Amino acid sequence: MNGSTIKAIRIKNRLSQRQLAAQLGITPSYLCQIERNKKSISDTIRIKLAQLFEVNDELIEAIRRSKLAL
Secondary structure (H helix, E strand, O other), rough: OHHHHHHHHHHHHOOOOOHHHHHHOOOOOHHHHHHHHOOOOOOHHHHHHHHOOOOOHHHHHHHHHHHOOO
């Protein structure tokens, strides 16, 4: 999972960075850095995303493959 995947999840769920950051318990600026691949994604954030949006490795792999096809 990378920043682009998190951004795609956020946009799909029609959330602002501020809204998603609040749900994840992080600051909007930190989320912005994650989405721009400037900061790495901690396991804690990965777990919270999985719990909130039912994200699993298969979904992440499908997103990655679709981006490669573009």
